[in-house]
Amino acid sequence: MKRITDERLKLETFKNIRILFIFENLGLIVILIYQSFKDGLDALVNSPFSILLMLTGGLAAFLQVRISADSEERKKDTSKPLRYYPVLIESLLTGGVAGLVLYLSNHERYPLDAALFGSIVFICFLLPLTISYALKKKHRNDNDE
Amino acid sequence: MKNHVKQTRLEARLTQQQLADKVGVTQQTISLIEKGKYNPTLKLCLAICYALGQSLDALFWSSKEEQP
Numbered sequence: 001m002k003r004i005t006d007e008r009l010k011l012e013t014f015k016n017i018r019i020l021f022i023f024e025n026l027g028l029i030v031i032l033i034y035q036s037f038k039d040g041l042d043a044l045v046n047s048p049f050s051i052l053l054m055l056t057g058g059l060a061a062f063l064q065v066r067i068s069a070d071s072e073e074r075k076k077d078t079s080k081p082l083r084y085y086p087v088l089i090e091s092l093l094t095g096g097v098a099g100l101v102l103y104l105s106n107h108e109r110y111p112l113d114a115a116l117f118g119s120i121v122f123i124c125f126l127l128p129l130t131i132s133y134a135l136k137k138k139h140r141n142d143n144d145e
Numbered sequence: 146m147k148n149h150v151k152q153t154r155l156e157a158r159l160t161q162q163q164l165a166d167k168v169g170v171t172q173q174t175i176s177l178i179e180k181g182k183y184n185p186t187l188k189l190c191l192a193i194c195y196a197l198g199q200s201l202d203a204l205f206w207s208s209k210e211e212q213p
Binding site for chain 2: 005006007008009
């Protein structure tokens with residue numbers, strides 16, 4: 001296949017890839033729903049398709065962080081100083097609430113599970129929020145120069 | 146986006162295909178640019194300017210009143 005050099009055709013190709021991505025994901029979701037009806041929820045959880053779908057979601061969220069950081073920064077007042085502690089508090093609170101909910105659901109069985117789940121949620125929030133914070137800070141520094 | 150690419154290309158006695166070959170795009174892209182149906186990037190605008198020996202202003206500038 002010949003390499004595309006025309007910028008308009010490159011753009012069209014990207015648009016086509018977007019359509020293909022939506023089509024493929026919808027197909028995966030339909031397959032998973034069908035599988036869950038046919039073989040139950042366990043089959044859905046164990047299916048490699050669901051893992052692929054989750055990984056794709058995670059990757060999409062990670063790639064989207066830069067765009068979210070830019071669009072959020074545009075809405076907010078940039079004269080206010082940027083601080084890291086709200087990121088930490090937000091992550092701690094979310095992790096704490098998630099762990100507490102699991103703990104309250106069953107005191108005897110889940111204390112360790114609740115702590116583990118809370119820690120995982122904490123890390124899952126802390127990582128993207130830290131990246132977002134670092135990007136915002138970098139953009140502010142770039143703007144100041 | 147309204148522009149003067151077609152007029153300048155005709156003055157330079159070039160076909161759409163010849164201009165397209167010079168700037169490395171397809172003839173359809175040149176046609177769409179001339180009709181104002183595709184907005185080229187600044188990089189492609191400059192490539193067209195170099196190919197036609199004109200400035201960016203002469204080919205692509207139009208006042209606010211001229212824009213549809």
